[in-house]
Amino acid sequence: MALTEASLIQCIRENSGPNCDVDGESPLFSSGMLDSFAMLNLIMFVEAQTGMDVRAEDVTLENFDTARRILDFASRVTA
Amino acid sequence: MIAPTLYRLFTGNLPERADKAFLIDGDRTATYAEVAAQADRIATQLQCMGARPGDRILVQVRKGIAEVAAMLAATKLGAVVVNVSTAWTSEQVTYVAQDCGAAICVVEPPMGRVLIRGLHDTTGRILLTAPCPECTGVPAIASLTHAAGGEEAPRQAGDLAAIIYTSGSTGKPKGVMLTHANIIEGARSVTEYLRLRESDRLLSVLPYSFDYGLNQLTTMMLVGGSVVHQPVTMASEIVSAIATHKVTGFAAVPPLWIQIVRLLASAPVALPSLRYITNSGGKIPLSTLEQMPEVFPGVQVFLMYGLTEAFRSTYLPPERFAAKMGSIGGAIPGADIFVIKAGEGIAGPGEQGELVHRGPLVSQGYWNRPEATAEKLRPCPELAHLIGDEPVVYSGDIVRIDEDGDLWFVARNDALIKTSGYRVSPEEVEDLVYRSGMAADVIAFGVESDLLGQSVQVAVTLLDNATREALLAYCRRAMPPYMVPQRLHVWPELMPRTASGKLARPEVIRACGQPQSQPLH
Numbered sequence: 001m002a003l004t005e006a007s008l009i010q011c012i013r014e015n016s017g018p019n020c021d022v023d024g025e026s027p028l029f030s031s032g033m034l035d036s037f038a039m040l041n042l043i044m045f046v047e048a049q050t051g052m053d054v055r056a057e058d059v060t061l062e063n064f065d066t067a068r069r070i071l072d073f074a075s076r077v078t079a
Numbered sequence: 080m081i082a083p084t085l086y087r088l089f090t091g092n093l094p095e096r097a098d099k100a101f102l103i104d105g106d107r108t109a110t111y112a113e114v115a116a117q118a119d120r121i122a123t124q125l126q127c128m129g130a131r132p133g134d135r136i137l138v139q140v141r142k143g144i145a146e147v148a149a150m151l152a153a154t155k156l157g158a159v160v161v162n163v164s165t166a167w168t169s170e171q172v173t174y175v176a177q178d179c180g181a182a183i184c185v186v187e188p189p190m191g192r193v194l195i196r197g198l199h200d201t202t203g204r205i206l207l208t209a210p211c212p213e214c215t216g217v218p219a220i221a222s223l224t225h226a227a228g229g230e231e232a233p234r235q236a237g238d239l240a241a242i243i244y245t246s247g248s249t250g251k252p253k254g255v256m257l258t259h260a261n262i263i264e265g266a267r268s269v270t271e272y273l274r275l276r277e278s279d280r281l282l283s284v285l286p287y288s289f290d291y292g293l294n295q296l297t298t299m300m301l302v303g304g305s306v307v308h309q310p311v312t313m314a315s316e317i318v319s320a321i322a323t324h325k326v327t328g329f330a331a332v333p334p335l336w337i338q339i340v341r342l343l344a345s346a347p348v349a350l351p352s353l354r355y356i357t358n359s360g361g362k363i364p365l366s367t368l369e370q371m372p373e374v375f376p377g378v379q380v381f382l383m384y385g386l387t388e389a390f391r392s393t394y395l396p397p398e399r400f401a402a403k404m405g406s407i408g409g410a411i412p413g414a415d416i417f418v419i420k421a422g423e424g425i426a427g428p429g430e431q432g433e434l435v436h437r438g439p440l441v442s443q444g445y446w447n448r449p450e451a452t453a454e455k456l457r458p459c460p461e462l463a464h465l466i467g468d469e470p471v472v473y474s475g476d477i478v479r480i481d482e483d484g485d486l487w488f489v490a491r492n493d494a495l496i497k498t499s500g501y502r503v504s505p506e507e508v509e510d511l512v513y514r515s516g517m518a519a520d521v522i523a524f525g526v527e528s529d530l531l532g533q534s535v536q537v538a539v540t541l542l543d544n545a546t547r548e549a550l551l552a553y554c555r556r557a558m559p560p561y562m563v564p565q566r567l568h569v570w571p572e573l574m575p576r577t578a579s580g581k582l583a584r585p586e587v588i589r590a591c592g593q594p595q596s597q598p599l600h
Contacts, residue, residue, distance in 0.1 A: 011573070014573070014575070014576070015576065016166075029311050029312065029313045029316075030310075030311050032141060032142070032165050032166065032310055032311070032312075033166070034312075035166060035312050035334075036312045036331075036332070036334040036335040036338060037334045037576065037581070039312065039313065039334075039338060040334050040337065040338065041573065041576070044519060044573075045573065048543075055345060056314065056338070056341040056342035056344070056345045056346065057315065057342060057345055057346040059313065059314060059315060059338070059342070060313070060315045060316075061311065061313060061315075061316065064313070
């Protein structure tokens with residue numbers, strides 16, 4: 001799987017504005033850091049890196065609210 | 080008589096609706112009386128901190144009851160509310176605080192810590208939402224014990240009520256000045272065409288720093304309805320909140336509609352309480368629009384258009400949604416909208432021109448930017464015979480008026496490409512390129528050309544398996560010859576975006592290179 005925590009965090013940083021301190025556990029959506037534009041970009045990035053199709057109903061806080069959760073979700077689906 | 084001020088818009092619900100639910104944060108509900116009490120406590124505190132009528136009070140608080148109470152407290156004292164998005168950075172907040180000369184900033188602790196370090200002399204100027212161990216001596220809303228106090232400062236309808244900072248894709252944000260009359264009229268007009276009533280319960284996802292979002296709150300204050308706060312902009316959370324709280328109306332912007340419609344199309348959810356949905360802030364792609372009646376059966380869809388400098392200009396009545404999908408409709412109640420052909424006059428059916436807005440929603444201009452104001456708000460010579468030299472807002476948007484008088488967005492005025500004598504809209508080129516299914520991000524622009532005037536060029540990020548040759552071949556098939564891009568710039572990675580999420584057009588265009596004197600084939 002080509003999705004790494006580093007590249008994911010880089011993508012998140014690009015979408016959240018210059019001043020954001022992001023790590024693997026930072027809440028992305030429940031904190032308001034990322035908005036709906038960022039969400040679309042993030043989904044596209046994950047799909048491009050993993051080759052998977054992210055189903056709309058899988059975009060939940062449980063699967064997407066932190067970089068770690070996104071990585072876990074992606075491994076489960078592509079495993 | 081409708082209340083003349085923002086504060087009176089709220090207090091008009093007392094004592095009649097004292098025990099009615101006004102704001103809902105997840106599982107916490109605050110009645111009109113409870114919000115009034117919290118606003119009173121904050122107002123007393125702000126007054127102790129020296130707040131006076133006309134002072135600007137910056138509020139950057141996560142969406143919720145405390146945020147609204149802080150805004151109401153500020154307006155009760157006759158101060159000007161400057162609500163800033165919680166997505167904005169400390170640099171941006173500092174910029175806004177300095178630009179508007181904020182007397183007091185009401186912020187969350189993390190931002191409070193940064194401001195105290197960065198702003199000159201913040202003593203007595205910061206009010207936190209909650210106490211913070213590193214900020215000793217700085218007051219916090221959560222710790223306030225004041226009894227109700229603080230006199231309401233009488234204000235006139237023409238006094239400033241709020242400043243809304245807009246972040247354009249280039250340059251620093253500018254503060255749009257709104258009077259009480261501007262805000263009240265916005266509430267009145269929207270209440271009329273959305274047919275809002277006391278039983279309405281709106282879902283608020285859009286920030287109160289956005290005039291579109293703020294209007295959801297002011298309309299509910301006008302009719303005595305309720306607002307459910309949803310701070311998480313995730314489609315699954317939003318749909319769940321609509322169902323759980325029996326929401327009757329919901330406002331969103333295109334990227335959110337794209338996600339919500341995708342979700343409901345693959346996993347339908349019954350939303351029997353939902354009566355209407357609205358869109359503004361851009362165009363929803365046709366493929367999403369077409370699915371809306373299926374995923375939102377029985378729900379009225381209102382497509383709308385506006386700019387912060389005049390709040391809102393047009394809406395498409397929902398009964399015409401099917402027939403005029405994608406149109407922005409016609410003037411909202413109380414607004415006069417004209418389509419102007421510069422130097423010629425008012426556009427007739429089938430013609431296009433710049434949309435200008437005249438009426439009580441026209442803002443007072445930009446805070447401390449007289450030149451920028453004079454450029455945006457000025458008399459329109461083509462309308463002199465109707466309205467004399469009354470200033471109107473020039474939207475900078477080119478629209479087309481159809482045979483029925485409905486308006487259709489064409490392009491931004493400054494971005495139109497003039498090639499071979501044709502006026503080409505970058506959006507039109509981009510739409511066609513998106514339809515190829517080969518591109519993720521597309522930006523079309525004009526480049527100076529001796530032969531053509533300007534030539535059309537396009538920057539794209541290609542989707543898997545697409546090639547530049549295949550895309551060019553598609554363009555040649557799908558577009559009239561003058562629209563086919565003379566040059567295709569393929570971006571290997573995601574294109575840069577602005578803080579508000581839009582593609583950073585000027586940056587991409589600049590990076591695509593020098594103006595050319597010869598077109599390439």
